[in-house]
Amino acid sequence: MRTFEEWVLKSQTEGLKLGQIVLHDQAEQLDKSEQELLARMRENLVVMRESVRLGLTGERRSLSGLVGGDALKVEQRRASGESLVGSVIGGAIAKALAVAEVNASMGKIVAAPTAGSCGVLPAVLLTAEEVYHPNEEDLLLALFTAAGLGVVIADRASISGAEGGCQAEIGSAAGMAAAAAVELAGGSPRQCSDAAAVAMKSFLGLVCDPVAGLVEIPCVKRNAIAASVALSAAEMVLSGVFSAIPLDEVIDTMGEIGRQMPCSLKETAQGGLAITPTGRRVQADFL
Amino acid sequence: MGSNVFDLIGPIMVGPSSSHTAGAVRLGAMALKILGGDLAEGKITLHGSFAETGKGHGTDLALVAGLLGLKPDDERIVEAKQLAQAKGINISFEKSNPPDAHPNSVTFELTDKLGKQVRVFGSSIGGGRIIIKGINEFNVEIMGDYPTLVILNRDLPGVVAQVTSLLATTQINIAQMRVSREKRGAKALTVVETDQTIEPAALELMRKLPSVYQAMAIEPLE
Numbered sequence: 001m002r003t004f005e006e007w008v009l010k011s012q013t014e015g016l017k018l019g020q021i022v023l024h025d026q027a028e029q030l031d032k033s034e035q036e037l038l039a040r041m042r043e044n045l046v047v048m049r050e051s052v053r054l055g056l057t058g059e060r061r062s063l064s065g066l067v068g069g070d071a072l073k074v075e076q077r078r079a080s081g082e083s084l085v086g087s088v089i090g091g092a093i094a095k096a097l098a099v100a101e102v103n104a105s106m107g108k109i110v111a112a113p114t115a116g117s118c119g120v121l122p123a124v125l126l127t128a129e130e131v132y133h134p135n136e137e138d139l140l141l142a143l144f145t146a147a148g149l150g151v152v153i154a155d156r157a158s159i160s161g162a163e164g165g166c167q168a169e170i171g172s173a174a175g176m177a178a179a180a181a182v183e184l185a186g187g188s189p190r191q192c193s194d195a196a197a198v199a200m201k202s203f204l205g206l207v208c209d210p211v212a213g214l215v216e217i218p219c220v221k222r223n224a225i226a227a228s229v230a231l232s233a234a235e236m237v238l239s240g241v242f243s244a245i246p247l248d249e250v251i252d253t254m255g256e257i258g259r260q261m262p263c264s265l266k267e268t269a270q271g272g273l274a275i276t277p278t279g280r281r282v283q284a285d286f287l
Numbered sequence: 288m289g290s291n292v293f294d295l296i297g298p299i300m301v302g303p304s305s306s307h308t309a310g311a312v313r314l315g316a317m318a319l320k321i322l323g324g325d326l327a328e329g330k331i332t333l334h335g336s337f338a339e340t341g342k343g344h345g346t347d348l349a350l351v352a353g354l355l356g357l358k359p360d361d362e363r364i365v366e367a368k369q370l371a372q373a374k375g376i377n378i379s380f381e382k383s384n385p386p387d388a389h390p391n392s393v394t395f396e397l398t399d400k401l402g403k404q405v406r407v408f409g410s411s412i413g414g415g416r417i418i419i420k421g422i423n424e425f426n427v428e429i430m431g432d433y434p435t436l437v438i439l440n441r442d443l444p445g446v447v448a449q450v451t452s453l454l455a456t457t458q459i460n461i462a463q464m465r466v467s468r469e470k471r472g473a474k475a476l477t478v479v480e481t482d483q484t485i486e487p488a489a490l491e492l493m494r495k496l497p498s499v500y501q502a503m504a505i506e507p508l509e
């Protein structure tokens with residue numbers, strides 16, 4: 001089984017970014033040139049940008065009508081200069097909501113790692129872009145770092161809510177986003193790995209309990225929370241804070257917790273928020 | 288096989304759910320490939336959570352979109368029903384819950400413009416991946432990863448050998464092969480997944496084999 005640690009060590013010895021190491025590895029695995037892989041990742045980046053833009057217009061409503069317009073509210077508050085958390089976190093929250101709202105309204109998104117958690121990575125990536133102004137190649141490499149972590153998570157644990165609860169979707173997305181943010185901030189491979197560990201630890205045990213089985217409540221807002229967690233994790237690690245538990249151990253324990261989680265809390269809408277009185281009412285109204 | 292980076296960032300798709308939306312488009316696309324002709328009419332029966340939460344995930348729209356040949360990232364999925372109507376294709380929906388079905392399953396009953404009919408049963412198994420489990424009265428397992436040859440033949444000794452040797456002469460490599468039958472000596476369904484595309488000429492030769500009633504080639508999904 002893969003470990004993320006292998007890639008960290010390799011990038012330390014070769015003096016390359018994690019993103020470059022993952023890119024080399026995948027070019028070999030997929031038998032394609034690195035240029036081809038970068039081009040394919042660029043398509044993802046283009047769709048990510050577009051989904052943020054579209055979501056921030058505030059015009060999208062979900063099929064159930066329960067979700068939409070919140071990204072715009074947060075973005076407007078940020079623009080007014082009254083934000084409590086500041087422009088960086090405020091912007092990340094707005095962007096994550098934007099993409100998740102586009103997803104809920106049958107718009108085009110990039111699953112990262114899943115459709116339900118598609119807002120976290122673009123929000124964090126494009127927020128880091130606003131702060132550090134990296135060139136496109138660095139953005140693409142940061143996506144390879146994030147995706148490389150996803151590959152390890154999918155291999156050792158799971159990225160599916162039905163299999164591992166929401167920690168597997170939103171938690172994984174937060175870890176992937178934290179690693180990408182640290183790389184864009186110029187952090188070391190070890191710091192990327194530590195930030196991912198800190199972010200993922202914060203979501204251990206999170207259940208998958210979507211109201212009426214729809215990818216709307218609580219999914220959309222969890223994307224925004226995960227984006228802020230990823231940025232907080234990155235900030236800590238960039239300040240010199242370490243993760244006490246190494247990333248691969250965090251991933252393994254997430255897998256184990258997912259196996260212990262009852263089925264009612266794994267995307268079946270049989271537990272958690274889905275069966276609150278309000279959750280049941282929404283389900284009855286909608287179906 | 289382990290996953291690669293583009294399974295983790297990607298696919299590019301129309302939301303909201305990889306299993307209920309992207310998977311549903313792919314199921315529709317597969318059913319259309321199995322019909323193999325121009326769709327005139329379809330009845331779609333939803334099972335399990337496709338029936339229960341399908342509406343909120345646009346599963347119905349996604350299934351129709353697949354039948355119209357749209358891809359999972361096509362933003363017209365949301366208008367699929369209007370598109371079908373504009374093309375004069377009549378599609379009706381029903382719900383039923385057979386006890387043994389996978390939670391996210393669907394049965395298509397399709398008719399093409401020449402009146403040919405086919406029934407296809409399949410499930411969305413997560414992450415946009417699908418499996419076709421039934422074609423007409425036969426149990427199959429088709430994932431849409433490989434070019435697939437589906438042959439309806441007499442269940443006689445030597446038929447499988449004829450099929451494989453024909454594939455060998457046309458330079459087609461077999462990845463996997465499965466045979467299922469109604470009862471011994473009656474009709475059998477042979478499903479062959481191959482590494483190379485099955486050219487029309489090879490398919491014609493297949494159809495000329497004395498024990499073969501029907502043969503179809505299904506392209507892999509993208």
Ligand code: SF4
Nearest residue numbers: 116161166169208219
């Ligand atoms: S609650 Fe379930 S469906 Fe919603 S984002 Fe989390 S894992 Fe996905």
